[in-house]
Amino acid sequence: MSDTPEAAAAAQPPARAGLLRSGMIVSVMTMLSRVMGLARDVVIAALFGAGSGADAFFVAFKIPNFMRRLFAEGAFNQAFIPVLSEYATRRSKAEVRELLDAVAGSLAVVLALITAIAMLAAPWLVWLFAPGFGRDPDKLAMTADMLRLTFPYLLLISLTAFSGSVLNTWSRFAVPAFTPVLLNVSLIGAALLLTPLMTEPAMALAWGVLIAGAAQLAFQVPFLARLGLLPRPWPGFAHPGVRRILLLMTPALFGVSVSQINLLLDTVLASLLTPGSVSWLYYSDRLVELPLGVFGIAIGTVILPALSKRHAEQSAEHFARMLDWALRAVLLLGLPAAVALVVLAEPLxxxxxxxxxxxxxxxxxxxxxxxxxxxxxxxxxxxxVLAPGFFARQDTKTPVKIGIIAMVANMVLNLLLIWPLAHAGLALATALSAFLNAGLLGWLLRKDGVLTFQPGWGRFAWQLGGGCLVLGGGLVWLAPAWQEWLTWGLWPRVYHLSGLVIGGAALYFAWLAAFGVRVRHFRMKG
Structure with a gap:
């Protein structure tokens, strides 16, 4: 690859950008993706409901999707970005490119091997992740056939995540955040166009996943080339950077994805419950994923490269202020979103x-x-937003220890709550174990002196608390009884739901504005 002036400039450490602006870019793109994801689920629900075909697809998609969270957005991402940021800050452009070549090649080899084994062992994987399907041989066989189509998605999307990590490190957040839209477009297209052609209609969705993986990877390649950072993959397991990434990634394979492991345990146990339980958990999880992706994951995405750069520069004070900013940002938007989901569960x-x-x-x-x-x-x-406080400092062991505690707690809570509450008990156990996980992460960051709460938290707490009370009360007062929603057609539902969302947001932000919360309070340089 030639060292053109553009490529040479691109390989230098990226300029710092405002975290609020970067977070808003990721949020907007993620919102588009989540909205398309909801449209996808609307189509799937209308065509397949919560029957055997839908259950089979959700399990066949959840298995590689779960591993994607581990290899792509999870352990790999959290280990790769800090190392890449250090190379971008302290090393030459030639060393950066050498690292990219070695990582891309090594990742491709490992994932190709895993994919081949998984496709051969598909029936056993289905039985492992959804043992309840073993009671229905036809359902088990259909899920295994789907898994052979969906599992190569792991290889494709992990390479896509590799590309996205490079772009994020160079503060090009929009392209990786937009890429998931292609998955939703592909699944909608497959559901509408391929379903009539299939003997088993739900099999069309599995084809849609495979097509989406190829489209997402192809979409990001031109943007890497424009930066002069398109790798020439070649396995390089002996490369010092690859060895360090593997060292960091090994414990993070578990630690960063505890919430995903908990959700997977829900699926395993739900497969043993009443038919439809897997789908009920899926549809409810999808609605929670909307604010989580738009707010929580967006802020986590922009803060990890910024924290990694600050750690490489040994700027501890700014590091602490970034973490404090991230906590306030997710609470500002996460608390009202949780209130709205609780109050408007059935209407949504x-x-x-x-x-x-x-x-x-x-x-x-x-x-x-x-x-x-x-x-x-x-x-x-x-x-x-708390886990990056460890990963940016290349500490992946501590989140693992916390993850083990949270996962054991989730298993115990699953067994305690599944009997009185069935599938809802599984969801509640996941929520409670997440609080344990977050609490321990925050406590250890405070203990290490990495997280230092900035002035103003007392005032901020009652500002948020008052806003959430006003929001919740307003929604309860304004929303018609949910049974009434069942009698309406599409457009009356859209009008009423839009009015509630807009009205609730207006109440919440009006309260915040009246009591002194301003946009400038959330500006933070990366």
Missing amino acids: LISLFHYGAMTDRDIAMAAMSLRAYALGLVAFMLIK
Whole structure:
């Protein structure tokens, strides 16, 4: 690859950008992706409801998606970005490119091997992740066939995540944040266009996942080339940077994705419950993922490269202020989102999913797990911004220890709550273990002197608390009884839900503005 002036400039340490502006870019793109994701789920719910085909697809997609969170957005991302930031800050452009070549090649080899083994062992993987499917041989076989189509997505999307990590490190946040839109477009297209061509209609969704993986990777390649950072993959396990990434990644494989492991445990246990339980958890989890992705993951995405740079520059004071900023930002938006999900659980599910094969009972059951998940929304968000405080300092062992504690707690709570609350008990156990995880992360960051609360938290707490009370009270007062929503068509639901969302947001932000919260209070240089 030639060292053009543009490429040479691109390989230098990226300029610092405002975290609020970067976070807003990621939030807008993520919002677009989540909205398309909800549209995707509306289509899936209308065509497949909560039947065997939908259950089979959700498990077949959850297995590689779970591993994607580990290899791509999870352990790899958290280990790779701090090392890449250090190279970008302290090393030459040639060393940066050598690192990219070695990492891309090594990642591709490992994931290709895992994918091949998983495709051969598909029936056993399905039985492992959804043992309840073993009672229905046809359902087990259909899920295994789907898994052979969906598992190569892990290889494709992990390479996509590698590309996105490079772009994020160079403060090019928009492209990686937009990329998931292609998954949703592909699944919607497959559901509408390929379903009539399939003997088993739900198999069309598995093809959609495979097509999406290829499209997402191809989409990011031109942007890497424009920066002069397109790798020439070649396995380099002996490269010092790769060895360090592997060292950091090994414990992080578990630690960073505890919430995903907990959700997967929910699926395993839900497969043993009443048919439809897997789908009820899926639809409720999807609604929680909307604010989590738009606010929590967006802030976590922009803060990790910024914290990694500050650690490389040994700027401890700014590091602490960034963490404090991130905590306030997720609470500012996460708390009202949780309140809205609890109050509007049925109206949201009805407006989005109560069409076609989705029944009234499905709505009632999904609302139970949605409320339970919503109680843990703030904890899910806090984990996303507290964990980077360890990963940016290349400490992956501490989150692992915390993750083990949280996972054991989740298992115990699952067994305690599944009997009285069924699938909703699984969701509640996940929420409670997330609070334990977030609490321990914050406590240890404080103990290490890495997290230092800045002045003004007392005033901020009552500002937020008052705003959430006003929001919750307003929604309860304004929202019609949820049974009434069942009698409406699409557009009356859209009008009423839009009015509630806009009205609730107006109440909340009016309260904050009246009591002194301003945009300038949340500006932070990266």
